Amino acid sequence: MSHPETAKRGMHLAEFGMLMAIIGTLVHHEIVTWVWIITGLAIGSVVGLAMGVWVPMTAMPQRTALSHAFGAFAAALVGISEFWKHQGHVPTIIMSALGFEVMLGALTTTGSLLAFAKLQGLVRGTPMTYKGQNIFNMALLAVTAGIFVYLVVVPGSMPLFFTMVGLAFVFGLLLVMPIGSADMPVVMSLLNSYAGLASAATGFVLSNKVLIIAGTLDGFSGFILSILMCRAMNRSMTNVLFGAFGSAAAAAAGGGEQQGSMREVGLEDIATQLAYANKVVFVPGYGLATAQAQHAVRELAEVLEKRGVTVKYGIHPVAGRMPGHMNVLLAEANVPYSSLYELEQINPEFPTTDVAVVIGANDVVNPDARDNPTSPIAGMPILEVDRSKSVVVLKRGQGKGFSGLENPLFFKPVTGMLYGDAKDTLTRLVQAVQHA
């Protein structure tokens, strides 16, 4: 899966392998009734298909979060039923794996559900914090782990087991609660990792190698992704999980002086600028997704390319709400992936760029990360749009980004602000450029 061309083939192979594994299990010697299995498979397939076909690409992060919840819940249930089967008298080794399975499964279920709710906008996306939160969470985790160890050493207590499961469910909620929407890419990959590890633990419990392999692969891929995401923000994993970014930190360092004023520019001016530019770079952010403006961007790019303008897209690794979010959106709008550039590739190009168009992105282009060592996002690699000859920022309003940080880019003399719904603005830009 290292290239878009070969990825499809790889996926079909994976699907085939999975099918084989399932068929192989169906003839398992312990199975005596197929009624429930087939009913379950049918219901699940229908729901899954419906979800897969109708979910819009912009809602991809939510869907993935929900799907994590399903997978993890299944793992937790298998664990619980396995425990029930033995009435709590499970051998030590299996109990260890079973405990991991149930705990990871349970906390991933509720954690993913909350992440889903946050992404869907059912719950406020801002971090929720209270005093002593980290201590409380740690204490809860310690209690849960304590019960787990006790159960491994002294097996057989049903009430304790269910207390542990309950606590793990609660812990999942508490874990995601203080994390803001902007950090969702990390959380998503981490939950992915947990869901995989829960599956791997299931494999240990049932001594099923297929489960172990698939689960481990999944667990590690999620883990690596979350490390990559953290690196893209120059923050450690603990910082993301316990930092409650965007509330305390920003209040301390934010609130700073606003230098100069924002310069609002007219649509016509921008259109002329774009039409006579040599090179234009689009920098999309989460705002592109919320405004569903990916098709409008592509239209604008096409119009510009027809006029001989070189158009490129600069994609920050954490732009959007999940890893690779922007790439998928632009791909949906038929933007060829050869025009999408990563951070390291596009940064050296900004000085020769005539116009950089920032669409609904904020923190990933915040020059404070580079220039201001006291900023909470200091050291985070950014797309250095401020190095280009001129910058246009498309933004809904004058408000701050998700992190609540002031962005000095907006006050720079090279920057022009264009307020309004991104899709609407872009569509009008297309027309204006055509007439220019």
Added chain:
Amino acid sequence: MSTETLISALYVFALAAFLGYQVISRVPPLLHTPLMSATNAISGISLVGSIVTAGARYNTVSTILGFIAVVCSTTNVVGGFVITDRMLKMFRRKELVKKD
């Protein structure tokens, strides 16, 4: 589970972890969302465990829990694969895009 099976299971675990690292670190950021939804689908492999639980008729509770687990994980697997396919179809090269 005897000690030998445990050791072989751990062995498999370690190998899979190593393989996972090798494979995943080669995936470009361009494909991170499909990757995630693919691994998400793969994590639905707990379906295999769910099937055994649902079908083995140990007792009613096990069957009910297993049934719910089968529904959940099938949703996970089918949804995950369908959507990954959909996403990968969208990634096209320039020449191909122009043709449409």
